[in-house]
Amino acid sequence: EDAETDTVAADEETEVEADDDLAPTGEADTDPAGSDESPAGDPVEQITGIGPAYGERLAAMGIETVDELADADPAAVADETSVGEKRATTWIDRANDF
Numbered sequence: 364e365d366a367e368t369d370t371v372a373a374d375e376e377t378e379v380e381a382d383d384d385l386a387p388t389g390e391a392d393t394d395p396a397g398s399d400e401s402p403a404g405d406p407v408e409q410i411t412g413i414g415p416a417y418g419e420r421l422a423a424m425g426i427e428t429v430d431e432l433a434d435a436d437p438a439a440v441a442d443e444t445s446v447g448e449k450r451a452t453t454w455i456d457r458a459n460d461f
Contacts, residue, residue: 417446429458433458
């Protein structure tokens with residue numbers, strides 16, 4: 364009986380998820396306030412030398428993707444992440460080569 368209950372619960376969960384995909388055209392592209400979704404693009408953690416801690420520091424200054432990092436100012440990145448400008452420049456160079 365427990366297996367049958369689990370199957371029913373899983374089926375109900377699938378139905379709820381399927382209904383979520385039925386958003387009207389254009390509405391799916393909006394990002395509601397408080398959404399935890401990542402922006403489109405490769406996360407900065409893909410760059411060698413940037414782990415979760417530096418990723419959080421970069422995100423705090425609005426840099427979450429490799430493309431955003433590639434366009435960033437080395438001095439600002441260095442200042443906001445508490446690293447040297449040489450390291451920030453290396454990250455930005457790697458982002459441009461990514």
